[in-house]
Amino acid sequence: MDGGTLRERAGKLPTEPGVYQFQAGDRVLYVGKAVDLRSRVRSYTDPRSDRIAQMVARAESLEVAVTDTETQALLLEANLIKRHQPRYNVRLKDDKSYPLVQFTDHEIPRIESTRDPNDAATVFGPFTDKGRIETVIKAIRSVYGLRGCSEHKYQGRDRPCLDYEMGLCTAPCTGEIDAESYREDVEAAIRFFEGETGVLADPLRREMEAAAQEQAFERAANLRDQLDTVETIHDDSERAVASGDAAEAGGDETVADVLGVAVDGDHATVARLRSERGQLVDRSRHSLDAPDEADGGDRVAALLSAFLPQYYAERQLPDAILLSERPDDDDVIEWLEREGVAVRVPGAGREATLVELALKNARQGPVDGDPLAALGEALGIDRPGRIEGFDVSHSQGKAVVGSNVCFVDGSAETGDYRRKQLTDRNDDYANMRELIEWRADRALxxxxxxxxxDLLLVDGGEGQLGAAMDALDKTGWDVPVVALAKDEELVITPDRVFDWPSDADHLHVCQRVRDEAHRFAVQYHQQLRDDVSTALDGIPGVGPETRKRLLRRFGSVDNVRDASQTDLQAVDGVGEKTAATIAERL
Known part of the structure; x- marks a missing residue:
């Protein structure tokens, strides 16, 4: 693209904030943000470096997107860089994009959050907090009944699914609502994302007030929380909500991230240390493409400007960020400071010592020593910072349970462990399918x-992996999944089987997750089995079915023990004599 053509194109652009893309055909060469699109694009008629001049010369077209605020432009720029991986941008290689909301281009559109929207979809965002946007989507579905199911689940139904029974969908799949009425509801939901907050807030407020009048206080409180999120969600594209935790705590800087950058030719490494109340609790390293020296300016400052908005997608912002150098993009600094994040380049003292330690970590080079990065590379996915492991345990189909453990950056996150009692049956594949479907449904x-x-890992072989994939396909939950078989320690994916060396660090990551899922499942199974066998087994008049009814009615053996004989007799199959025997034995 020559200078005259670019100058003419720039002269027709608005003077509002937004994002611009230089393209060669369908390939995106460069993505940038601007406070004033016209002025910023016009500056490329006199490129500041040979590299940028080369990019402009290769460009065949220019695409722009106007945003409401400078911060939206900042977030959208980060999203597009991650999605298109433009050659002339500094790119964080192992991270995710910000969540968006899309209304699909189907005859009966569905609403969903996504990081990779369809080209034909109606898309809103980006947003910085996935949890908040999921709350809004659920509120929209409860008010307008929009479907959230995959095409696989939607097609060919002869009766409405559970979402219809729960009031989350008006069931266009079976004609419970006609297409025209459904489309009107979609348009109302779209108006909400366009800024007409009342189309969602007003129905929620009326429902909340009605629940309060009916003294359904728990439901009213839940609706109040939804309403608060709905009324502030448009601010979510301008702030990282999670950072509010620190501000509400009184502003004390209890959590700090320390970043050091090392550049080696075309490659760069950013090392991050996390300090909580003065103690180092975590570290990670990340690879980026380094900007060319010909670009001028400080390469480290440019790298930090690129790294910060890309890295903190969906992450809780710390109270402070300590840097080896100040980023060269003032918009990034202003964004962080608006969120209450103190950004400092310490010159002396303990903070300077921490920065030097981060620099030492960065100088170790690329993330070859990061087992999670190696695992992601081997599997062909992004670095799986968050891995969930699953296993089932039972005794010949009795007391069947499933475990769901979680590892974050290689460490067990016990607060995110979950477990579930499954249908009694001696079928490991069906049990795993039920467990994964349970997790997927709850997420969706x-x-x-x-x-x-970022990754699901199931304990087992091809059969368990197939069962997990069936559950994911049925629910439409798009998460990578692998299996780890015990006997030969083979990692099985939908496409191939890996036989990694026994000393491979990324194999050890998988083994730790698998072993913990197994331990947690066995522990829960033994708890249920032992409770039943030691307390209720052998009591005259109490067979397997009566035992199940007792536990279903009272919830636990302890509650059976505390129940009166009158309450025991209320259970089907328990007469006066059996009730007396239970009371005596327990």
Whole structure:
């Protein structure tokens, strides 16, 4: 693209904030943000470096997107860089994009959050907090009944699914609502994302007030929380909500991230140390493409400007960020400071010592020593910082349970462990299918307060992997999944089988997750089995079915022990004599 053509194109652009893309055909060469699109694009008629001049010369077209605020432009720029991986941008190689909301281009559109929207979809965002946007999506579905199911689940139904029974969908799949009425509801939801907050807030407020009048206080409180999120969600594209935790705590800087950058030719490494209350609790390293020296300016400052908005997608912002150098993009600094994040380049003292330690970590080179990065590379996915492991345990189909453990950056996150009692049956594949489907449904319906994992790992072989994939396909939950078989320690993916060396660090990561999932499942199974066998087994008149009814009615053996004989007799199959025997034995 010659200077005259570019100058003419720039003269027609608005003077509003936004994002611009230089393209060669369908390939995106460079993505940038601007406070004033016209002025910023016009500056490329006199490129500041040979590299940028080369990019402009290769460009065949220019695409722009106007945003409401400078911060939206900042977030959208980071999203597009991650999605298109433009050759002339500094790119963080192992990270995710910000969540967006899309209404699909189907005859009966569905609403969903996504990081990779369809080209034909109606898309809003980006947003910085996936949990908040999932709350809004659930509120929209409860008010307008929009479907959230995959095409696989939607097609060919002869009766409405559970979402219809729960009031989350008006069931266009079976004609419970006609297409025209459904489309009107979609348009109302779209108006909400366009800024007309009342189309969602007003119905929620009326429902909340009605619940309060009916003294359904728990439901009213839940609706109040939804309403608060709905009324502030448009601010979410301008702030990282998670950072509010520190501000509400009184502003004390209890959590700090320390970043050091090392550049080696075309490659760069950013090392991050996390300090909580003065103690180092975590570290990670990340690879980037380094800007050319010909670009001028400080390469480290440019790298930090690129790294910060890309890295903190969906991450809780710390109270402070300590840097070896100040980023060269003032918009990035202003964004962080608006969120209450103190950004400092310490010159002396303990903070300077921490920065030097981060620099030492960065100088170790690329993330070859990062087992999670190696695992992601081997599997062909992004670095799986969050891995969830699954296993089932039972005794010949009795007391069947499933475990769901979680590892974050290689360490067990016990607060995110979950377990579930499954249907009694001696079928490991069906048990695994039920377990994964349970996790997926909770995630898709917004009933699970945990972030989506980067990788699912099931304990077992091809059969368990196939069962897990069946569950993912049925629910439409898009998460990578692998299996780890015990006997030969083979990692099985949908496409191939890996036989990694026994001393491979990334294999050890998988083994730790698998072993912990197994331990947690066995522990829960033994707890249920022992409770039943030691307390209720052998009591005259109490067979397997009566035992199940007792536990279903009272919830635990302890509650059976505390129940009166009158309450025991209320259980089907327990007469006066059996009730007396139970009371005596327990």
């Amino acid at each position: 319906e917004g009933r699970d307060d945990r972030p989506d994992p």
